[in-house]
Amino acid sequence: xxxxxxxSAEYDFRKIEQKWxxxxxxxxxxxxxxxxxxxxxxxLAELPYPSGESLHIGHAxxxxxxEAYSRYLRMKGYNVLFPMGWDSFGLPTEGYALKAGKTxxxxxxxxxxxxxxxxxxxxxxxxxxxxxxxxxxxxxxxTQWLFLKFYExxxxxxxxxxxxxxxxxxxxxxxxxxxxxxxNKISERGGYKVERKLFKQWVLKIPEYAEKLLKGLEKTxxxxxxxxxxxxxxxxxxxxxxxxxxxxQNTDFSAEEEVYTTRPDTLYGVTFIAxxxxxxxxxxxxxxxxxxxxxxxxxxxxxxxSDLEKQTLKEKTGVRLEGVFAVHPFDEVxxxxxxxxxxxVLMETGTGMIMGVPAHDERDMEFARKYQLNVVPVIRPPExxxxxxxxxxxxxxxxxxxxxxxxxxxxxxxxxxxxxxxxDKGGKAVNYRIRDWVFSRQHYWGEPxxxxxxxxxxxxxxxDTNDMSKVHSVLPLELPxxxxxxxxxxxxxxxxxxxxxxxxxxxxxxxxxxxxxxxPTWAGSSWYYLRYIDxxxxxxxxxxxKLNYWLPVDNYFGGAEHTTVHLLYSRFWHKFFYDIGIVxxxxxxxxxxxxxxxxxxxxxKMSKRYGNVVEPQxxxxxxxxxATRMALCFLGPYTDTYPWNxxxxxxxxxxxxxxYDLKNKVKKNVNQPSIEKLLHRTIKNVTGMFDDLKLxxxxxxxxxxxxxxxxxxAIDHDIWCNLxxxxxxxxxxxxxxxxxxxxxxxxxxxxxxxxxxPWPEYDKDLARKDSIKIGVQINGKIRDEIEISRDEGxxxxxxxxxRQDNVVKYIEGKELKKFIYVPNxxxxxxxx
RNA sequence: GGGCAAGUGGCGGAACUGGUAUACGCGUUGGUCUCAAAAACCAAUGGGAGCAAUCCUGUGAGGGUUCGAUUCCCUCCUUGCCCACCA
Numbered sequence: 001x002x003x004x005x006x007x008s009a010e011y012d013f014r015k016i017e018q019k020w021x022x023x024x025x026x027x028x029x030x031x032x033x034x035x036x037x038x039x040x041x042x043x044l045a046e047l048p049y050p051s052g053e054s055l056h057i058g059h060a061x062x063x064x065x066x067e068a069y070s071r072y073l074r075m076k077g078y079n080v081l082f083p084m085g086w087d088s089f090g091l092p093t094e095g096y097a098l099k100a101g102k103t104x105x106x107x108x109x110x111x112x113x114x115x116x117x118x119x120x121x122x123x124x125x126x127x128x129x130x131x132x133x134x135x136x137x138x139x140x141x142x143t144q145w146l147f148l149k150f151y152e153x154x155x156x157x158x159x160x161x162x163x164x165x166x167x168x169x170x171x172x173x174x175x176x177x178x179x180x181x182x183x184n185k186i187s188e189r190g191g192y193k194v195e196r197k198l199f200k201q202w203v204l205k206i207p208e209y210a211e212k213l214l215k216g217l218e219k220t221x222x223x224x225x226x227x228x229x230x231x232x233x234x235x236x237x238x239x240x241x242x243x244x245x246x247x248x249q250n251t252d253f254s255a256e257e258e259v260y261t262t263r264p265d266t267l268y269g270v271t272f273i274a275x276x277x278x279x280x281x282x283x284x285x286x287x288x289x290x291x292x293x294x295x296x297x298x299x300x301x302x303x304x305x306s307d308l309e310k311q312t313l314k315e316k317t318g319v320r321l322e323g324v325f326a327v328h329p330f331d332e333v334x335x336x337x338x339x340x341x342x343x344x345v346l347m348e349t350g351t352g353m354i355m356g357v358p359a360h361d362e363r364d365m366e367f368a369r370k371y372q373l374n375v376v377p378v379i380r381p382p383e384x385x386x387x388x389x390x391x392x393x394x395x396x397x398x399x400x401x402x403x404x405x406x407x408x409x410x411x412x413x414x415x416x417x418x419x420x421x422x423x424d425k426g427g428k429a430v431n432y433r434i435r436d437w438v439f440s441r442q443h444y445w446g447e448p449x450x451x452x453x454x455x456x457x458x459x460x461x462x463x464d465t466n467d468m469s470k471v472h473s474v475l476p477l478e479l480p481x482x483x484x485x486x487x488x489x490x491x492x493x494x495x496x497x498x499x500x501x502x503x504x505x506x507x508x509x510x511x512x513x514x515x516x517x518x519x520p521t522w523a524g525s526s527w528y529y530l531r532y533i534d535x536x537x538x539x540x541x542x543x544x545x546k547l548n549y550w551l552p553v554d555n556y557f558g559g560a561e562h563t564t565v566h567l568l569y570s571r572f573w574h575k576f577f578y579d580i581g582i583v584x585x586x587x588x589x590x591x592x593x594x595x596x597x598x599x600x601x602x603x604x605k606m607s608k609r610y611g612n613v614v615e616p617q618x619x620x621x622x623x624x625x626x627a628t629r630m631a632l633c634f635l636g637p638y639t640d641t642y643p644w645n646x647x648x649x650x651x652x653x654x655x656x657x658x659x660y661d662l663k664n665k666v667k668k669n670v671n672q673p674s675i676e677k678l679l680h681r682t683i684k685n686v687t688g689m690f691d692d693l694k695l696x697x698x699x700x701x702x703x704x705x706x707x708x709x710x711x712x713x714a715i716d717h718d719i720w721c722n723l724x725x726x727x728x729x730x731x732x733x734x735x736x737x738x739x740x741x742x743x744x745x746x747x748x749x750x751x752x753x754x755x756x757x758p759w760p761e762y763d764k765d766l767a768r769k770d771s772i773k774i775g776v777q778i779n780g781k782i783r784d785e786i787e788i789s790r791d792e793g794x795x796x797x798x799x800x801x802x803r804q805d806n807v808v809k810y811i812e813g814k815e816l817k818k819f820i821y822v823p824n825x826x827x828x829x830x831x832x
Numbered sequence: 833g834g835g836c837a838a839g840u841g842g843c844g845g846a847a848c849u850g851g852u853a854u855a856c857g858c859g860u861u862g863g864u865c866u867c868a869a870a871a872a873c874c875a876a877u878g879g880g881a882g883c884a885a886u887c888c889u890g891u892g893a894g895g896g897u898u899c900g901a902u903u904c905c906c907u908c909c910u911u912g913c914c915c916a917c918c919a
Contacts, residue, residue, distance in 0.1 A: 232915075235915095263919080345919085350919055431918080634845095634857070
C-alpha cells in the first residue's frame, strides 16, 4: 500500500509542524489583548468534556472550522479571543474515572493534558493563558457564588419533584434521559434503566424568564431554525383560565378551581372536567365522592406509574368522582358536569385540570367514548352548514353557544374571555411549556451546592454574596476528597457518606448539615464564556470593564444537540446576570452556528463497537496536521453531516506537497498578468467564503489557484506571498514555514509570523474577468454560447448573436418575438 | 402526531439577489513512464442516441409562475434530527 511517509517529498510536515508548534505556544502569539485599539472578535467553540483517552476526530471536526475562522479574523486586523477550556465536572469524566479505576481528579488532570496536547498538535490558535477547567476550585468558587445569586433572588429553590431516577446514576434531568428503540427510557450515559421518583430537588426557575428569553431572541442573529427550536421549547401558548364551581351532592364540600384552555370558543361544549391525580384538589374531591375508595386506589396507581409504563400504556383511563360535579361558568348552561381523575391530564401543563370538549379535541373524544360521555358540537367548519361527525379541531363558526352562536372562533374567543372577566370567572392567561430546571444531582463529581440546613431542615446560603470579604473565606466550598464516589444503593448522594464534612457549623456556631447533592454538568458550562474574559481574577468572577470590552460572543460554534439545552439555559443565566447588574449585555451570544457530525467512512456513526473510528493522532502522524485540517474543512459545509473519506486527506496532502514544490519557482518581478488576475479573483472569493464560513470552498479556490500555478515556469514573489497568506488560516504550519523561507529569515521573531500579517486585499478591477462566456437560449433551451467582453452593450451582443450559425439555424424563417440580454449573464431569444 | 433540516453524477459536494447545472476533490476508464507495481503525469467521465457535427433527457415525484427554475409557489414522497397525551 502506498504510504506518504515513504515518499521522498521535500515537504517534511513532521519537522515543520513540530518546529512551529513549539515556537507559537512558547511565545503565545495568539494572545488576546484586553482593551486593544483593534476591533474585537470573540469566537467561541463549546468546550469539550474530557471523557476519552485523547482528542477524538469529532472534536477536530467541530473545532477546525471555528479556529481557522478565528485565524482569518486575526489577519483581518481583529483582536481575536479564541479560548479553550474543559468541562471536566459531571458524568462523562466521572464515568471515565470509574472505568479507569481512578479518581475523577486524577483523570481530569490526565485527560485535559492529553486533550491540550492534541489541540496543539492540530495547531489550534488558542490563547492558552486563559485555559481553565470547570472543576478547578478557582473556577467553581464563582459557579457557587453565581448559584447563590440565583438563591438570593428567589430563582433557586427546593422543590419536591418527580424526577428521573436510576439505580446506577442517581437522579437525572430530562435531558439526560433517552428513549431506546423499544420505547424504554434509558440514561444517556451508560444506557441504564430509569424511572420516575419524587425527590427534594434544587430547581432554577427558568419559566420566570420565559418571556425574556423569547424577546431576547430578536436581539440575536441566530439562524431561524435555532430560534424556532428555542421558541418551541419555551412553548408559549395564549389562552384563558376558566373558573368552574365544584360541588358535592354527598357533602357540603364546594370549591372553585381554574382550568387553562387555548380554546375558550369551545366553552359551551364542555361535557366533563378532568384533573391530574397530583392536583392539589384531588384529595378533597376524592374525599367528597361516593366512590372514594375506588377513586383513591385509582389515583394512587396512576401517580406511581412510571413514565415508562405510561409510555407503553397510552390508553386514556380515568375514574369518575361520583356525586361530585362542576358548574358551568355561564349561568344559562345548567348541566351538571361530571368530574374525573384522568391519567392523561398532566400536572405540569396548564393548571393540571382540563375542561373536556370531546367534539373538538381528539384526546377528550377518546376519553368521552370510553366513558360514554356527552358530545356537544359547538363549532362547525366555516364551509359547511352543520357540524361534522368527526372531531373537528380547527376553528370555525360557533353553534349551540348561546349569545355567541354565529361568531367566528377568533372573535368568539375574545368575547367569551371578556364575559368571563366581567363575571369574574376567569380571564386571559399565558402558559409556557418550559419547566423548572432540576439543578441538583446525586453525584460526587460536581460543584457542591453552597447551602446548609439547620436543625429543622430549613436551607440557607453559606454566605451572603454581597459580602465579598466573607465570600473569599467561605468560597469555594471545596469538594471533599473521597474514594467512594459512586452513589449509595439507597440513592443517597455520595457526599452524604463524608460525615465530618456534612456536619458543620454556621456563622453563629449552630450545628448545620451541608447539602450533599451537587450541581449538574450544565452549571459550569453555563457561564464559562464569561470567565475566559478574565480567567485569573481571584477577586471577582470577571472584571466588568473586560466584560464590557469582549462581550457579546460574536460567533458561538457548537453542537445541534445543545440548541434547547445549554444554549437556552446559559442565555437564562446571562439574562439574570444582566438583570442584577453584573454583566453589561442582555444577550451572551450574537451569532450561533451548529456543527454537523462526522460519520465513519462506512456511513455509520463512528464507534469502537464497529471498529470504524478515525484517530486524529493517526492522521497527524501520517499526513500532518495541515492536511488533516484541510481535509476536515474540505469534506463539506460545517453545518452538515457526512462521512469521513481517507482519500480526501490524501488529496489535501498532495495539494500541500504541490504547494511546497512551487516555492522553488518563486522569483522577484515575474510578469504574469493572467495569474495576477486569477490571484485577485481568488482573494476576493476566499475572503467572501471565510465571511460566509464556507471553508470547504475556500479549499477548492486554493486548489484552483495552485493548479494554475503548476503550469507556470516561474512564480512572482508577491503573488506567492499572497498565496501563503490565503493558506495560513487553514494550513498554518506549512504557511509559516513558506513565509519564513520566502522572507529568508534566519531566526524566529514572533512578530514576523505569517499569522500576524494583514490579510491580502484584492483589486476590484483585477478581480474582474474581461471576457465572459455566456449562454444563448432559444425558447428556453441553451443552444449556443458567445464570448462577450465585460459589460458589452446590448446592440453589439445582439448583432453578433444573430449571426452565429447555431442561432441562425434555429430562428431561420421564424419571427423573433423577444430578445433578452442580461448583461454578463445570458442571452435569451424567443420565437413564435 | 408536531417542529426543524435536507433530497443534485458511482461518492463528498459547487452553483452569487432565478441566468450555460454538476466547480473542486474522490472514484472509474484509457494512455505515458516501468520488467512489473505503486506514485506521478496526460486524457475522458450525468444518462441515452449517433462515425460525427449534433440531438434527446436530466437537480426526490407531480403541477404552477417565468423568455428562463436546483433556486420562487402549491401538493406529495423519502431521509435525518429534536419534541411528543402541552389542554
